[in-house]
Amino acid sequence: MNSKLLSFLEEIKAQGNMSKAAQALFVTQPYISRVIKNAEVNFGVRLIDRSSHPIQLTYAGEKLLSYLQEENRLRANLDREMTHLSEFKYGHLTIASNDVLSNDIYEPILIRFSHKYPKIHAQVIRMNSRDAEKRLLSGSLDFFVGQPLSNPKIDYQPVAKVPLVFIIPESSSLFQSGKYKVDYDSLNFNKLSGEPFIGIPQQDFYQRAVNNYLSDLSVSPEYSLEVPDIHLAANLALDALGTTIAPEVFVSDQFVNDDQRKKINVAPIPTDAIAADFGISYMKTKQASEPITDLLNIITDVVEEYAPSR
Template structure:
């Protein structure tokens, strides 16, 4: 009925005459009148100003026409999307990562995956490990690449340990002048007293890892700047805004000339690294592509680690 009402209102507005609208739509004029009258009784408002010549829609008629046009467009979009999805043999996969995964890492993963599975519709998003765990268990996420998720409902596969670096601004008590790269073993972190530290949200596994490490080192920092992701934390730290511990790939992407008035200390792997892995939920529908995606990600990270 909504489609008929939409057509009738559109044609009456265009023709300004009920009989001409009926002729254009190949229906009878009494039929259009009956549909319009039933709708007016249903909504309790007049949709057409019958005293005007040519006929005009009332304000209520114009608003109803707007809503019906929007509804028709939404239905068309839905039909188009469903037709699109029906072409994919394995359906839909939602893949998420935390900020430690750069585009340089995602590119080879997706290229290899789609070479084998062009019939999969995939959505790639960025999220935190805590939100990923909730979405995985709720079924709205299929795959997460990032911090470990330990949950009996989720399959977790460790892939690599990411090297970490300590960024030291020039106003820090442990800053060493006229140097960019310094040896971590030469630093005494217990000398840090309430210095500004850039961190990501405290409920994040990465934050807990760093906070525990600093506590063991006797470093008394002030988590004065909290940002939503590691990428922004790295950017602020590399602009001399405070101490931070960030994944080494973020430092390697910055030109040395841009690191004036900073110390960068690579933390030895035996002292601290960020474990990195794959968390996923396997279903019968996506079992084969998910298994292959696990292998592709593992192989890509092995190649990166080897380099």
């Protein structure tokens, strides 16, 4: 009955006329009058001011309409949430990720998520941003964890900005002997033009961002190596095979040995110059159900613990 009363009150307010409201709703005027009258008897107040022309809702009628609209909104949210929970309860969740962050970050994410949703079979796969966009649009992927995808059908929830660094080998004209970390402002980046650079596929959003940044520096790199992912590019740069730009986490102590420290410079790049945007992308048709919200919160917490902002 509440849904009928809601639609009747909304249409009477819009039309200012009981007959027109009945015509718009494809019901008879006596039926609308009976429903309104029953509600007035039930609540003990007048809902319609029939003496005014056009007719109007009374103050009580306006309040009831407001409550019914809010009840309808909450009910719709509840139905949507229950639908998503039923889909996820014994479901399968496929998460694609690029490698802006290293593999070990996904262990605590999956542990925390699995503890809360033990019935969900979660799968994490490596994928570049271009392929992830195609898979999201086709419905064969639930989430992409990485950089934002510029597609109007895809929602993006930002999580963090990952700081980046230059990894400069001893063969570069920028190399400063006897140092591991060097000051960004001390470097003459024009010298990098024509020097060996290590990159990832040019269609990847990360590589496009790096290319734009280098262009702003008036640097024209010579890509001597193109590898599938950022982590491999960082490892090769640590072995002094060329210069690259990589997430700062890849030059942390766990990834760099003493011998490598002697053969490379690391220059932290100011985050206002360039940083790797990191977040969760998913189709807009996936409403914010509890598992999605929890996954976003878990990833946010873990990333903040693992790779705090510089």
